[in-house]
Amino acid sequence: xxxxxxxxxxxxxxxVKAVDNLDLTIExxxxxxxxxxxxAGKTTTIKLLTGILSPDNGRVLLNGIDMARDPxxxxxxxxxxxxxxxMYERLTGMDYLNFMADIYGVDAASRKRHIDKYLALFxxxxxxxxxxxxxxxxxxxxxxITGALIHEPSIWVLDEPMVGLDPQSVFMLKEEMRRHADxxxxxxxxxxxxxxxxxLCDEIGIIKRGRLIARGTLDELRHxxxxxxxxxxxxxxxKKGE
Numbered sequence: 001x002x003x004x005x006x007x008x009x010x011x012x013x014x015x016v017k018a019v020d021n022l023d024l025t026i027e028x029x030x031x032x033x034x035x036x037x038x039x040a041g042k043t044t045t046i047k048l049l050t051g052i053l054s055p056d057n058g059r060v061l062l063n064g065i066d067m068a069r070d071p072x073x074x075x076x077x078x079x080x081x082x083x084x085x086x087m088y089e090r091l092t093g094m095d096y097l098n099f100m101a102d103i104y105g106v107d108a109a110s111r112k113r114h115i116d117k118y119l120a121l122f123x124x125x126x127x128x129x130x131x132x133x134x135x136x137x138x139x140x141x142x143x144x145i146t147g148a149l150i151h152e153p154s155i156w157v158l159d160e161p162m163v164g165l166d167p168q169s170v171f172m173l174k175e176e177m178r179r180h181a182d183x184x185x186x187x188x189x190x191x192x193x194x195x196x197x198x199x200l201c202d203e204i205g206i207i208k209r210g211r212l213i214a215r216g217t218l219d220e221l222r223h224x225x226x227x228x229x230x231x232x233x234x235x236x237x238x239k240k241g242e
Contacts, residue, residue, distance in 0.1 A: 002026040002049065002155060002186060007058035009044055009210075014056075018044040020210035022058070026203070028154070031177055031187040033201035035194065037237060041210040042190040043083065046159050049188065050080050062155055076104065078155035079148035083163065083190075085140065089133035093124060093143050096132060097150060104151035111150060118146040121172055137164040145173065156180050158189035162196065174200055198229035208237055 002025070009019040018041045026032045036042050047053040048060055051067050051074060060067040065074040087096060094115070101111040119125045122142040132140065141164045149156065156177070162170050177187045177200065191197050197204060198218060206214040206221075214221055214236050221232045 001028055001061075001063055002032075002188060003059075003061040004045075004048075005059040005061070007048060007055045007060060009048055009053060009055050017210045019048060019055070022210075022212055024205065024212060024215065026186055026188060028186050029181055029184050030202045031181045031200055032189070033197035033204045034188065034190040034207065035192070035197060035204065035233060036207035040207045042207060043159055044210075045207070046080075046082075046157060046188075046190060050078065050157055051075055076151070077153060078157050079151065079153040081141075081144050081148045081156075081158045081161055083159040085144055087132050087140060087144070090131055092131055093119075093128040093135070096143060097128075097147055100147035100150050106151050110152075114150050114152070115146070118142075118149065121176075122146065122169060138166060138169065141165055142169060145176075149176075153185075155186045155188065158187070160191060161189055162191065162193055170196075194228075194230045194233060204229070206233060206236055213237075 004022045004024040007019055007022040008017065010017050022045065034042055034045065044053065048055055051071050054068065062074045062077045065077065067074045088099075091099065097115050098111065106114070119128055122145070124139065124142055124146070127135065127139060132143065135143065141161070145161070161173060165173065174196065177189070181187050181202065201218070203215065203217055204221060205212055218229060218232075221229070227235075
C-alpha cells in the first residue's frame with residue numbers, strides 16, 4: 001500500500017509548489033497510472049515516494065512505514081526504475097545484478113532464479129557478461145528493471161518505464177506489471193503513453209501544477225461516457241487547475 005498524507009513539496013524558497021497537498025492512497029493489487037503534462041509534478045511525486053526528496057509537509061507511508069521515520073525499512077519495500085539513471089558502467093550486467101542482490105540481502109538461490117528468468121525474458125543472456133558502458137539505452141532500461149525486481153518487492157515504482165524499449169520488451173514489461181499487481185502487490189508508474197495507461201491501469205491519477213485534479217478508474221473518470229483516456233485527460237487538464 002502507498003499513502004501520501006497531505007504531502008507538499010516546494011521549490012524556489014516556497015514560491016513554486018511542485019506537489020500541492022497530495023492526499024492519495026493506493027491499495028495492494030492495483031496498477032496505478034500517474035499522468036499529467038510536462039512539469040506537472042509527476043517525477044517530484046515519485047522522488048517523494050522513494051525518499052529521494054523529503055516533503056515540506058505531510059507524510060509518505062509504504063505498507064504503513066513512514067519514509068521519514070524509518071527510511072531504510074520503507075525503501076526495502078519497493079523496487080524503483082527511474083526515468084533517467086546512472087549505472088556503474090565498468091561493471092558487467094551480471095556484476096550489477098549481483099550488486100543489487102547484495103544490497104537487498106537476496107540469497108543465492110533466489111537471485112539465480114530471478115536473474116535467469118529476467119535475462120531470458122529480456123534477451124540479455126549474451127550481454128550479461130559485458131560491461132554496461134557498451135549497452136544501448138534500452139538494454140540499460142531492461143537491466144534496471146531486472147535489478148529493481150531482484151528482491152521481489154511488494155511495491156514497484158516506475159517513472160516513464162517504456163521509454164527506450166522495443167515493442168516486444170514493452171509487451172513483456174506490461175505483462176510483468178500486470179502479474180505483479182495480480183499477485184497482490186502494488187505498481188505505481190508515470191507515463192505519457194495514454195493508450196498504455198488506458199489498457200493497463202486499474203486506477204489513474206491526473207496531476208496538474210502539483211495538484212491531483214482527478215483520480216479513479218477509467219469508467220469513473222468518464223462519468224458514464226465512452227471517451228478515451230486521451231479525451232478525458234485533455235478535457236480535465238484544460239478545465240481544471242487554471
